Amino acid sequence: MALAWLLNQGGNSVRLWEYDPEDYGRLVSERANPSRLRSFRLPDEIELYDDADAAIANTDLVVLATPAQHLRSVLNSLKTELHPTGGVINVAKGIEINSLQGMSEVICRTTGISPERVATLSGPSHAEEVVEGMPTAVVAASVSAAFASEVQRTFSIGKFRVYASTDITGVEIGGSLKNIIAIAAGIADGLGLGDNTKGAIMTRGLAEMTRLGVALGAEPETFAGLSGVGDLITTCISQHSRNRHVGERIGQGESLDDILSEMAMVAEGVETTRSGRELARKHDVEMPITVEVHHVLFEGKLPSEAVTELLGRELKAEIWR
């Protein structure tokens, strides 16, 4: 919804497809969805669709904001070919379980669209703040520098500022793995630990995100950028973040099932913890925080024990690979 609003602000003709019938009904009648964006009203010019095939027909650009684990099935369920003249932009953050593919790879493999026309837009950009017009900076990444620049120009509207990158692997891995670290930071919050601990977790978290990214062919510099450290910071400090929130409640002693059953929207980090851990194993990359979050979420380890374990690791030089 926030990107539909943004593109409309930029003078584009925008269609919005809503998957959930109930949410679609409310959008049609009230032009709003308070469970997602409180007190936000969709501009009248944005056309609403409950049929994905109708929504994508004869479009220039298609923006996909489908949760990571559902993207493939949504694309496979299309009756018509996804064939925008301009290209496809993914904004979901996650790694598919089992296939261990990033979102742009899922898009290319499922639809046959060339990687040269696929981009991922990522960075510190809570939707709540975007629609309030708060200054926001993100990165548009595509293997094609030309397409990244096109996306940069299209989405740079008002106080929403877009940088360009050709390291789509790094941008996708950064945006995805940061949700695992946000759960860890939330666990520290839930345990009542302080800013020193949180700063340490985020720093060591950034290091392990970078290690895995580099093993997958990403540029290390990308992790020092908006879709790495920037998104990590905003997610870990924000009250808006669902992933940090899940961690906080876990730290306070609640069970994952109870927490997830109460949440209206997906906390991508929970599933990303599974796929991130698998990737770490497959590529033999040391990711101690991801491993401990996995222990806590899925193997019944006490959060306080996980933190103790992280601290008890043997003293090392700061940089290791």
Place this chain on the structure above:
Amino acid sequence: MALAWLLNQGGNSVRLWEYDPEDYGRLVSERANPSRLRSFRLPDEIELYDDADAAIANTDLVVLATPAQHLRSVLNSLKTELHPTGGVINVAKGIEINSLQGMSEVICRTTGISPERVATLSGPSHAEEVVEGMPTAVVAASVSAAFASEVQRTFSIGKFRVYASTDITGVEIGGSLKNIIAIAAGIADGLGLGDNTKGAIMTRGLAEMTRLGVALGAEPETFAGLSGVGDLITTCISQHSRNRHVGERIGQGESLDDILSEMAMVAEGVETTRSGRELARKHDVEMPITVEVHHVLFEGKLPSEAVTELLGRELKAEIWR
């Protein structure tokens, strides 16, 4: 005080020198200094000194926590030679105005001690949380890997965890410049901007810290570590941070003079904004956030105009050097 407490916890014999006569008197009578560390009481075993020469006589290690702009005069005022058998550890964060030297350079040049026996200990470590026993991770840096390891072993006590580095330039530059970015983040807070903006400022801030550091011979990886991004995060999110606090009040429209006159302790970032800007000029490094903070603090620019200026910069690729 926090490090005196820590070293005492580690079973070391500790002396504490207090410069300010009033604070010294209170330490002697109450074993406390509530204006610095609320409700903290210094262990009885720590010996108090108001005479620096007496405090440093026949010591193994000397820890210097003198504010950056006063370190040289304090060292010059010693009547006896600073000559600990072990070495000297600096924990101040700043760059001397005029000389543009970092703290370890000031120490070596003033005392004649070999750089091989000088280290800087830096990272996300608010004293308030250290004395509460919160898990904290920092980095000990020295041009000598052996001395960095010594300091690492000495200071790794309980939940205070030390990593080692030989990039003392990077560690000092990171710890110093992050205070400028914390002022910028505070300004955003004071203007009522959100987490997206803060994440963007911190990310672009990290990039300019890194650019200057690399121009001065530091390793870029250091800025992805505890004394770079780690300290940056903790400082920018913390209610304990004096630098963020100065920025917040500036953002709310107060004048720098009024704010500083009310503060009991030094906000190093104010002076570091001057020296950081000079270094940027001297080495021809682009540091837009530092320049804007300088405009706001010392040249009467409105905070809101500075933010607009930063956002109005031409669109670029994310990584530039």
